[in-house]
Amino acid sequence: MKPYDPVKRGIDVVVGSAALILTAPLQAVLALVVRRKLGSPVLFRQLRPGKDGQIFELIKFRTMLEPDESQGLVADAQRMTPVGAFLRSTSLDELPTLWNVVRGDMSLVGPRPLLVRYLDRYTPEQARRHEVRPGVTGLAQVSGRNAITWDEKFVKDIEYVDHRKLLLDLSIVCRTLTQVVRRNGISAADDVTMPEFVGSRR
Incomplete structure (x- = not known):
């Protein structure tokens, strides 16, 4: 634990709570749009590993249609909708995740929470990403x-885990806003989002 960590948690609570209140009207509108275009449920909920590998429920706006083999909706590219693509490219789908920040599951800044099934695929060094709370951005x-x-x-x-501090967090937040405006790096070269992580060479 670093001296900055309690300060970081305090910032998460204050800023996360304020952001939840300020974005509530926008989130209400987005919820209606998702409900109309994608149906129910409006929220995407999935278990993810957090600090020390503890499992929590991540909450986001839903961006994909439910899998349906009869209609050919299997792969991410087939299930992604124009509304969902817009929400992802602008990171508006992440707004409900502020609740995870306020609750203490996540931080505003930190390694992104990945899938539970990846836990046994990390090298010991890669697994160090769980030494801190996962972040909305990182x-x-x-x-x-x-x-x-x-x-x-x-x-x-791991670079973030080792060097986390206030100035770095502020820099990451500012760079995040720039990336959201430019919509850079939304997808991997051949995928709608990112291909599955199958492990690294040990």
Whole structure:
């Protein structure tokens, strides 16, 4: 634990709570749009590993149609809708995640929470990303988002774990806003989002 960590948590609570209140009208509108275009449920809920690998329920706006083999809706590219693509490219789908920040599941800045099934695929060094709370945005996201490789992402995650401080967090938030405006690195080269992580060479 670093001296900055309690300060970081305080910032998460104050800023996260304020952001939840300020974005409530926008979130209400987005919920109606998702309900009309994608149907129910409006929110996407999925278990993710957090600090120390503890499992929590991540909450976001839903961006994809439910899988349906009879209609050919299986792959992410087939299930993604124009509304969903817009929400992802603008990161508006992340607004409900502020509740995870206020609750303490996540931080505003940190390594992104990935899938539970990835836990046993990490090298010991990569697993260090769970030494801190996962973030709504992070160093890997502002260093290329989904346009960089998994190994490059994990290097950035560990760099953040080792060097986290207020100035770095402020820099990441500012760079995140720039990336959202430019909509850079939303997808990997051949995927709607990012290909599955199958493990690195040990």
